[in-house]
Amino acid sequence: MTGGDEAGRATALDDRPAIDPPAWFVEQANVSESSVYDRFEREWPDCWRRAADLLEWHEPPTDVLRGADGLPFEWFPDGTLNASHTCIDRHLPERKNQLALIWEGHVGESRSYTYRELYREVNAVAAALRGKGVEADDVVTIYLPNVPELPVVMLACVRLGVIHNVVFAGFSANALAERLERTGSSLLVTCDGYYRRGSAVAQKNKADNARIAVERDVDVVVLDRLGLDVHLGEGYDDYDRLRAEYDGETVDPVPRDATDTLFRIYTSGTTGQPKAVDHTTGGYLSHVAWTSHAVLDVKPEDTYWCSADIGWITGHSYIVYGPLALGTTTVLYNGTPDHPEKDRIWEIVEEYAVDVFYTAPTAIRAFMKWGERHPASHDLSSLRLLGTVGEPIDEPAWRWYREHIGGGECPVVDTWWQTETGAILLSTLPGVDAMKPGAAGKPLPGIEMGVVDSAGEPVGTGNAGELVVTRPWPGMPQSLRTGEGWGAAAARGEGWHYSPEDGATVDGDGYLTLLGRIDDAINVAGRRFSTMELESAIASVDGVVEAAVVGADHATTGTAVYAYVSPTGTCAEADLQMRIERAVESAIGSVAVPEAVVFTPELPKTRSGKVMRRLLTAVANGEALGDISALRNPEILGELQSATPE
Ligand code: WTA
Numbered sequence: 001m002t003g004g005d006e007a008g009r010a011t012a013l014d015d016r017p018a019i020d021p022p023a024w025f026v027e028q029a030n031v032s033e034s035s036v037y038d039r040f041e042r043e044w045p046d047c048w049r050r051a052a053d054l055l056e057w058h059e060p061p062t063d064v065l066r067g068a069d070g071l072p073f074e075w076f077p078d079g080t081l082n083a084s085h086t087c088i089d090r091h092l093p094e095r096k097n098q099l100a101l102i103w104e105g106h107v108g109e110s111r112s113y114t115y116r117e118l119y120r121e122v123n124a125v126a127a128a129l130r131g132k133g134v135e136a137d138d139v140v141t142i143y144l145p146n147v148p149e150l151p152v153v154m155l156a157c158v159r160l161g162v163i164h165n166v167v168f169a170g171f172s173a174n175a176l177a178e179r180l181e182r183t184g185s186s187l188l189v190t191c192d193g194y195y196r197r198g199s200a201v202a203q204k205n206k207a208d209n210a211r212i213a214v215e216r217d218v219d220v221v222v223l224d225r226l227g228l229d230v231h232l233g234e235g236y237d238d239y240d241r242l243r244a245e246y247d248g249e250t251v252d253p254v255p256r257d258a259t260d261t262l263f264r265i266y267t268s269g270t271t272g273q274p275k276a277v278d279h280t281t282g283g284y285l286s287h288v289a290w291t292s293h294a295v296l297d298v299k300p301e302d303t304y305w306c307s308a309d310i311g312w313i314t315g316h317s318y319i320v321y322g323p324l325a326l327g328t329t330t331v332l333y334n335g336t337p338d339h340p341e342k343d344r345i346w347e348i349v350e351e352y353a354v355d356v357f358y359t360a361p362t363a364i365r366a367f368m369k370w371g372e373r374h375p376a377s378h379d380l381s382s383l384r385l386l387g388t389v390g391e392p393i394d395e396p397a398w399r400w401y402r403e404h405i406g407g408g409e410c411p412v413v414d415t416w417w418q419t420e421t422g423a424i425l426l427s428t429l430p431g432v433d434a435m436k437p438g439a440a441g442k443p444l445p446g447i448e449m450g451v452v453d454s455a456g457e458p459v460g461t462g463n464a465g466e467l468v469v470t471r472p473w474p475g476m477p478q479s480l481r482t483g484e485g486w487g488a489a490a491a492r493g494e495g496w497h498y499s500p501e502d503g504a505t506v507d508g509d510g511y512l513t514l515l516g517r518i519d520d521a522i523n524v525a526g527r528r529f530s531t532m533e534l535e536s537a538i539a540s541v542d543g544v545v546e547a548a549v550v551g552a553d554h555a556t557t558g559t560a561v562y563a564y565v566s567p568t569g570t571c572a573e574a575d576l577q578m579r580i581e582r583a584v585e586s587a588i589g590s591v592a593v594p595e596a597v598v599f600t601p602e603l604p605k606t607r608s609g610k611v612m613r614r615l616l617t618a619v620a621n622g623e624a625l626g627d628i629s630a631l632r633n634p635e636i637l638g639e640l641q642s643a644t645p646e
Contacts (some may be wrong), residue, residue, distance in 0.1 A: 258282020
């Protein structure tokens with residue numbers, strides 16, 4: 001692995017123009033020594049002690065990794081700590097009056113919390129949750145949008161050793177019910193509703209419906225966000241009343257083993273069932289703190305903004321846990337980037353003098369479309385570093401971001417990771433490495449990854465293959481740690497490895513370029529949806545025989561869902577389309593509603609009766625169809641092509 005040394009940079013220039021980080025950035029960077037790669041390599045796995053040292057432990061670990069040669073992997077096995085303590089309490093002596101959280105809602109609506117105030121909130125809510133009878137290792141489900149109470153409840157849970165399961169607020173009642181059912185949660189925290197593009201969206205009625213659908217008794221705590229005066233019957237509590245009752249109380253943080261679960265989050269699995277991902281207390285927190293420090297260059301005196309939704313892993317790791325573990329000021333925004341105006345994001349950056357900004361390529365493509373005059377009308381000179389995550393960022397978007405947001409100066413980190421990895425595994429180190437627009441970078445120090453062919457052999461430089469992670473990492477989830485659940489994914493070929501199911505190429509400097517998912521998940525605006533989940537929702541609609549969904553290139557969201565549907569022919573297509581859209585909205589949420597529904601008398605199938613998704617993907621993208629010899633019904637292709645929107 002080259003470590004940003006001179007030889008490495010020279011070859012980098014041969015492959016693709018590489019851009020060195022500016023000297024002013026390197027000088028102040030948290031990590032700027034190029035020897036960091038070699039040191040981590042030499043000292044692996046002890047190198048990860050450097051990450052653990054960013055936290056405050058109850059019992060510091062004496063061991064870094066047990067089981068380095070096989071399962072189960074135990075990171076920092078004899079260490080104990082509490083996440084709420086390390087994210088809040090331990091900062092109090094030095095920075096109790098520094099802002100921990102700045103929240104911005106719709107225009108004119110904002111709130112902020114110092115570390116001292118956050119401490120008070122979290123303690124009161126932890127006492128209230130304890131009063132509701134929850135105990136260490138119980139699961140509490142949280143169904144809130146980006147409001148300050150969301151991180152407060154998360155941190156209150158972990159203070160008690162309670163495992164939180166945050167469900168994205170845009171998910172439907174059915175999706176919530178399924179998660180409530182599967183986690184065995186008996187407590188749900190939600191709100192009456194919230195604003196989206198300035199209009200009120202109801203939330204509590206979705207929670208009510210989910211509660212009815214679950215057999216177990218579920219108590220519900222409802223935050224009054226909109227003043228909707230919702231009815232709170234038996235089993236319901238008002239958040240503010242409950243919190244006020246416990247105001248001023250403190251709760252001792254419960255020490256947890258490093259290997260205990262910190263939280264659960266669900267992601268789209270290849271099988272169609274959402275897959276539970278449980279992250280550990282010590283390994284995960286060390287990994288998010290270290291990557292916030294080394295990759296996002298976060299410093300306590302910074303104002304740092306990750307524009308994600310806490311309902312997804314990015315928000316967990318890089319709005320809540322990473323930045324708070326480092327004692328910085330984290331910004332939380334509940335709103336869209338174009339409401340009320342298309343300069344909303346830049347207005348917030350200017351107002352709070354944001355130092356580090358982390359967003360998704362889909363947002364950057366929207367900013368590009370809206371035009372540079374929006375960022376140009378604000379002073380963005382406070383920005384020092386820009387980051388992206390969620391999907392590949394193409395070179396023009398990368399350059400636009402650096403030029404128009406970063407003033408042509410800020411380093412840009414293209415960070416690759418997943419719900420399963422918990423934290424960043426692949427990126428340049430902005431204080432060390434040259435950047436190559438379009439290529440994410442190298443595996444971080446201490447991380448070992450490769451690109452292999454179907455036989456598990458490394459592909460040569462420039463050849464496409466499958467990404468594999470060949471050594472355990474601290475942020476690995478429980479199921480990979482113990483080998484339960486994902487045994488097959490983790491045990492293919494010689495030795496241990498994990499398959500993230502992404503395609504990639506590698507260049508002569510070890511820089512990886514990501515090529516997208518190789519499983520059947522569709523990544524829309526940086527969010528993964530399983531084709532199976534979408535297809536079952538569509539197939540459940542009366543009047544549908546069968547359906548196949550594929551991803552089609554989309555100018556803004558990167559990929560859009562195209563649904564190919566074969567109808568029974570007994571109902572009008574317009575009506576059927578509406579019911580299909582509603583079914584997807586109800587099963588998953590409006591985020592997953594197909595961009596196009598194409599009706600076809602038959603789906604293209606192989607002689608053995610398998611739907612040829614590859615062909616549908618080509619049709620949806622207006623590409624050449626390639627080899628169609630396996631196709632049983634080639635006569636439908638012309639029709640499919642003409643029915644697919646451009
Ligand atoms: C994709 C989001 C290319 C990838 C943190 C991965 C990326 C999936 C990048 C995980 C990137 C994420 N370049 N592709 N920088 N970052 N991805 O679980 O396909 O919602 O497997 O986690 O997003 O999505 P998830």
